[in-house]
Amino acid sequence: MNAQQAWQATLGQLQMDMSKAAFETWVRNAELVTHDGETFKIGVTNAYARDWLESRLSSTVARHLTGMMSRPQKVEFVVWHKEYEGEGESEGVEEAAEEEPAPAPNPTINSRYTFDTYVVGANNRLAHAACMAVAENPARAYNPLFLYGGVGLGKTHLLHAIGNQAHRQGLQVLYVSSEEFTNDLINSIQKRNTAAFRDRYRRIDVLLIDDIQFIAGKESTQEEFFHTFNTLHGQDKQVVISSDRPPKAMVTLEERLRSRFEWGLTVDIQPADLETRIAILRSKAERASRQVPQEILELIARQIQSNIRELEGALTRVLAYSDLSGQPVTQGLVNSALADLIPQHSSLGVDAVVTAVSSVFGVPSDRLFGRDRTREVALPRQVAMYLMREDANISLPQIGEALGGRDHTTVMYACDKVADLMQRDDRLRRQVLQVRDQLYGQARAAA
Numbered sequence: 001m002n003a004q005q006a007w008q009a010t011l012g013q014l015q016m017d018m019s020k021a022a023f024e025t026w027v028r029n030a031e032l033v034t035h036d037g038e039t040f041k042i043g044v045t046n047a048y049a050r051d052w053l054e055s056r057l058s059s060t061v062a063r064h065l066t067g068m069m070s071r072p073q074k075v076e077f078v079v080w081h082k083e084y085e086g087e088g089e090s091e092g093v094e095e096a097a098e099e100e101p102a103p104a105p106n107p108t109i110n111s112r113y114t115f116d117t118y119v120v121g122a123n124n125r126l127a128h129a130a131c132m133a134v135a136e137n138p139a140r141a142y143n144p145l146f147l148y149g150g151v152g153l154g155k156t157h158l159l160h161a162i163g164n165q166a167h168r169q170g171l172q173v174l175y176v177s178s179e180e181f182t183n184d185l186i187n188s189i190q191k192r193n194t195a196a197f198r199d200r201y202r203r204i205d206v207l208l209i210d211d212i213q214f215i216a217g218k219e220s221t222q223e224e225f226f227h228t229f230n231t232l233h234g235q236d237k238q239v240v241i242s243s244d245r246p247p248k249a250m251v252t253l254e255e256r257l258r259s260r261f262e263w264g265l266t267v268d269i270q271p272a273d274l275e276t277r278i279a280i281l282r283s284k285a286e287r288a289s290r291q292v293p294q295e296i297l298e299l300i301a302r303q304i305q306s307n308i309r310e311l312e313g314a315l316t317r318v319l320a321y322s323d324l325s326g327q328p329v330t331q332g333l334v335n336s337a338l339a340d341l342i343p344q345h346s347s348l349g350v351d352a353v354v355t356a357v358s359s360v361f362g363v364p365s366d367r368l369f370g371r372d373r374t375r376e377v378a379l380p381r382q383v384a385m386y387l388m389r390e391d392a393n394i395s396l397p398q399i400g401e402a403l404g405g406r407d408h409t410t411v412m413y414a415c416d417k418v419a420d421l422m423q424r425d426d427r428l429r430r431q432v433l434q435v436r437d438q439l440y441g442q443a444r445a446a447a
């Protein structure tokens, strides 16, 4: 087998092993540059892709190549552009590519929000992969990309991350909230300067428009956005849109806009699970050069469940509390610092959990309290047991007593089963998050 065949076979293997999104984002455009008998030099289009492949795939790729060539092989990823082909050593090419001066900052893009600082978990993996794909290949991956999710879950962060990367590639990027778009439009109409408005919005390569839900119901803004969208899309320019709900749920949105939003890819961001929330806190603490014990991060992450902005705010508050009082960060300090942010667990009782489970799973409360064992009731009941145990700290015998007079081993089994299923069953994980959303929404409202 020659080197090119071995590389193509490795690509085929990776395609089978990796998720589609990851493969498309990171591997599809990689090419064999040189092979000197023992090292495969693989070219990728930018330093991001090189670092990603180097840190996650180099040993897997080397293993596949070794198997195919029947002798030990190494792999090296380099930044490589096709137009440099034949101009000599690829090392030289790599340096040339990296020495390009950075473009002047883009005033509409927040340079702190990058893919590097975005923590990926099960809740946002697809959204993250889609954004990476768009940033790598504007207008060629998904156009438009429509990103939706609840408040404070990282939509704006991802838009800026795309913006930062596209800007580094020398593209003209414009980030605006839909409110700014509306205000710009109104001003231009008042000043009779709509030509300048159109120029600003149509002479760009990438338009990132945040919180598009605010244009629903505003007729002339929708009209103008429709033309902006068509012009950009028609010229193969990338449009990325964020919203707090999917296009279908934007009731007062004109049908022609809704259908355009659905032309490309629509992806959601769900609330982050516990592990991701801890990882976000850890990353934020590290960036602030602070050492915070794992159990403290976990304590904060358990308390603030549905909004990453609040989660970050909670950490900042705990650290400020510790600095101002001169005390170390302990559980007690966290509890005092967050007393008014955290719903008190005692307010979560059996009834609150059953009501929330009942509404998310669509099973009447009395059936959850009863002894019915059909699957449509049994699983939601097990979820209720799990949440009573995990979130409301109710004892196993009390839970069993409340839910149909079961003994504590049944409850223990249910809790383990739900915890295990949530690792594998995405739908169930989301349902549990929805229940928690309801519980904590209620608890906060009652506080």
Ligand SMILES: Nc1ncnc2c1ncn2[C@@H]1O[C@H](COP(=O)(O)OP(=O)(O)OP(=O)(O)O)[C@@H](O)[C@H]1O
Pocket: 113, 117, 118, 119, 120, 124, 149, 150, 151, 152, 153, 154, 155, 156, 157, 158, 211, 244, 280, 308, 309, 312
């Ligand atoms: N996965 C993540 N990793 C790191 N930081 C995150 C993540 N998700 C959200 N954040 C941070 O949480 C904060 C809120 O995120 P962001 O403003 O992007 O949310 P949003 O979904 O746009 O909210 P809104 O609905 O209010 O517009 C930001 O500081 C962002 O950096």
